[in-house]
Amino acid sequence: MLEFKNVFKSFHNEEETIDVLKNISFRMETGEFVAIIGPSGSGKSTLLGVAAGLDKPDTGIISLDGIDLTKQNESKLADIRADQIGFIFQNFQLLPGLNAIENVGIPLYLKSSLSEKEILSKAEKILESVAMSHRATHFPKQLSGGEEQRIAIARSFVNDPKIIFADEPTANLDYKNSKTILDLLLYRNKKQGTTLVVVTHDPEVAKLADRVLEMKDGEIISDSKNGSKPQNRKSIPKVKVSPPISSKSSTKQRKTTKQAKKVSR
Incomplete structure (x- = not known):
């Protein structure tokens, strides 16, 4: 489903060249939950960025469902992200001038086949699934950190992605908000079969993954499975996963479409 072959990535400044990814090779199967761990500066976030087509490696091949992302132009990469990829940024990356429902709907505006009404309707449903419909018309500065992260999670879900990349979600x-975020991601992974790639420093998050990649100095130094979990998702025994939290703010939710502003592409 996702495969890296001999991927190298470096950054340059006036004084030196910094090798961030060094000969990275691995393969992930559809429906896997993979955690990427390692010290700060080991290349984890860079790996996530090139895997999602947000950046390009210097050399090597990155294939997503058989498509080599390194050979696609920016327009094609944008289409692939809009159709297949969800991304959760460590610092949320919510646009301050847009309210919650508009931020959630951003990936859908890249799909020209959807009308404004369809976009807002789908964004409303996703907000409901993360118990944030009552905050639909609030702006990022009016939200707590946990609420901002839930909006970011909702945005990554809205296009029904095949794979979600999460950078330190x-x-x-705090513990309560962390558990809520993990429940949402696990539900998507276990119940809907969405492939999940999570960069984390939290060993408790890594324990929940099917597989753990450990990085150091731009290299993968270990690749291990948790317990006896197989890579093939269909073979995994049933796991009890909490369903997404739900908000009952239906009245406010019905008002949202009228209040939300249209987002220009």
Whole structure:
């Protein structure tokens, strides 16, 4: 489903060249939950960025469902992200001038086949699934850190992606908010079969994964499975996973479409 072959990535400044990814090779199967661990500066976030087509490696092949992302132009990469990929940024990356429902709907505006009404309707449903419909018309500055992260989670879900990349999704959150975020991601992975790639420093998050990749100095130094979990998702025994939390703010939710502003592409 996702495969890296001999991927190298470096950054340059006036004084030196910094090798961030060094000969990275691995393969993930559809429906896997893979955690990427390692010290700060080991290349984890860079790996996530090139895997999602947000950046390009210097050399090597990155294939997503048989498509080599390194050979696609920016327009094609944008289409692939809109159709197949969800991304959760460590610092949320919500647009301050857009309210919650507009931020959630951003990936759908890249799909020209959807009308404004269809986009807002789908965004409303996703907000409901993360118990944030009552905050639909609030702006990022009016939200707590946990609420911002839930909006970011909803945005990554809205296009029904095949794969979700999450960069430290529970960083700087308290226990309650961290558990909520993990429940949402696990539900998507276990119940809907969405492939999940999570960068984390939290060993408790890594324990929940099917597989753990450990990085150091730009290299993968270990690749291990948790317990006896197989890579093939269909073979995994049933796991009890909490369903997404739900908000009962239906009245406010019905008002959202009228209040939300249209987002220009």
